[in-house]
Amino acid sequence: MLKKSLLHFADVPEAELNEFADIFYLKFYPKNTDIITPDNKELKGYFIVNGLVRMHYNINNNEITSDFRDNNSFFLNGYAVYAQQKNFDYFTTLEDTICLLADWDKVELMLSAYHSLENMGRKIVEWHYAESMRVSYNILFMNTEERFKIFMKERSGLMNRVPQKYIASYLGVAPETLSRLRSRTK
Amino acid sequence: MLHCSLFLVLHMKLTHNIALLYRSRLQNLIKHFTNIPSKQMDEFLSIFSLELLSSKYHEIEYLGRKIVEKYYAIFLISNYNKLFLSADERYDVFVRERSSMMNRVPLLHVASHLGIKPESLSRLRAKQQPVRI
Numbered sequence: 167m168l169k170k171s172l173l174h175f176a177d178v179p180e181a182e183l184n185e186f187a188d189i190f191y192l193k194f195y196p197k198n199t200d201i202i203t204p205d206n207k208e209l210k211g212y213f214i215v216n217g218l219v220r221m222h223y224n225i226n227n228n229e230i231t232s233d234f235r236d237n238n239s240f241f242l243n244g245y246a247v248y249a250q251q252k253n254f255d256y257f258t259t260l261e262d263t264i265c266l267l268a269d270w271d272k273v274e275l276m277l278s279a280y281h282s283l284e285n286m287g288r289k290i291v292e293w294h295y296a297e298s299m300r301v302s303y304n305i306l307f308m309n310t311e312e313r314f315k316i317f318m319k320e321r322s323g324l325m326n327r328v329p330q331k332y333i334a335s336y337l338g339v340a341p342e343t344l345s346r347l348r349s350r351t352k
Numbered sequence: 353m354l355h356c357s358l359f360l361v362l363h364m365k366l367t368h369n370i371a372l373l374y375r376s377r378l379q380n381l382i383k384h385f386t387n388i389p390s391k392q393m394d395e396f397l398s399i400f401s402l403e404l405l406s407s408k409y410h411e412i413e414y415l416g417r418k419i420v421e422k423y424y425a426i427f428l429i430s431n432y433n434k435l436f437l438s439a440d441e442r443y444d445v446f447v448r449e450r451s452s453m454m455n456r457v458p459l460l461h462v463a464s465h466l467g468i469k470p471e472s473l474s475r476l477r478a479k480q481q482p483v484r485i
Contacts, residue, residue: 225435245432249425254432277417281410288406288417295424302431 168213168266171238175293176286186276186283190266195259202243202257209270211242217263218327222335223255231335233301234260234324240290242270248291260328310339314347385418439468443476 168190169183178186190213195201201212201219214237221233221241232255235241245253247270277287304313314337318325324333325348334344389411406413433442443466447454454462463473 223435244424245428248421249428251429251432254436278414281413284410284413284417285406288413288420291417291420291424295420295427298424298427 167215167238171213171240172286175289176282178280178282178286182280182282186280189272189276190268193265193267195263195265197259197262199259199263200256201259201263201265202253202255204254204256205252206243206246209243209247211240211268211270211273212257213240213266214238215264215266217265218260218324219263220258220260220328220332221255222258222332229335231332233336234321234328234332236324236327240294244294260332305338310337310343311347313337314339314344314351318351385415385422434467439466439472440476442466443468443473447480 169187172178172183172186192215195217204223214235216237218237219235219241220231221235222229222231224230235257241257243253243257245251245255273287277284304316308316317333317337330344331341334341337344339347402412402416406416433445437445446462446466459473460470463470466473468476
């Protein structure tokens with residue numbers, strides 16, 4: 167599953183892909199576990215084999231959900247890895263979750279060793295950057311209803327797996343507003 | 353991005369002296385990220401096809417990734433600052449990191465970038481200037 171997801175970004179020869187996959191190791195996280203917390207010092211890349219993770223942070227005593235990651239998706243502490251700053255957010259499991267993890271320094275070594283992996287690494291960063299910009303755009307320029315429609319179109323599978331209060335927080339609406347939006351689309 | 357803008361200028365065939373000036377600036381910018389052998393540097397500066405060059409040279413591919421990571425980091429830091437820093441703190445960061453822009457960018461655009469009104473920016477600037485006796 168990891169290799170299939172990586173090949174989605176770029177073509178990588180099998181031998182190099184296998185060598186890259188070998189730096190990952192499995193870890194199980196029970197539901198409601200903080201995989202990454204603020205001021206995390208361990209730099210790792212994660213791939214969700216099975217499960218669901220919520221990204222959130224606290225501001226002015228309010229908890230805000232910023233994103234979700236589910237099966238066959240990657241996540242890492244981008245703020246610490248790319249910006250070399252202390253991170254401010256949590257990555258918490260919403261279900262029992264199995265991840266493949268790799269130490270970031272080993273990822274960098276592999277990308278340096280093979281051109282094809284470097285290409286794949288660039289494409290993955292570009293994709294995440296583009297997605298972040300797209301989410302920011304949606305928040306700036308779309309109204310609540312439009313953001314809800316996009317969520318339903320692209321992530322409807324989460325509606326039955328994620329508590330509604332977290333989806334409401336992600337969309338920047340009150341839970342009551344989310345209920346109204348849901349009843350309108352039924 | 354700066355290096356793309358500079359390269360487009362090269363591509364528009366400016367005069368020889370200006371082209372050389374921008375070429376050396378671009379070389380210095382690239383060297384900030386990685387040491388690329390001169391032959392590859394020359395090829396990079398003469399061909400505007402980053403994907404083609406990236407597929408040909410691992411070092412250019414590495415440079416490409418580091419540039420994307422750098423700008424993604426700037427984006428992340430900017431978002432963090434907007435979320436967690438007060439107007440005063442955002443202004444302090446701006447003056448520390450981009451002070452040269454204060455004399456080049458109309459203040460209403462700086463205020464907009466900081467998410468404050470122009471009057472608030474004027475107050476912040478006045479607070480930081482030394483009092484003349």
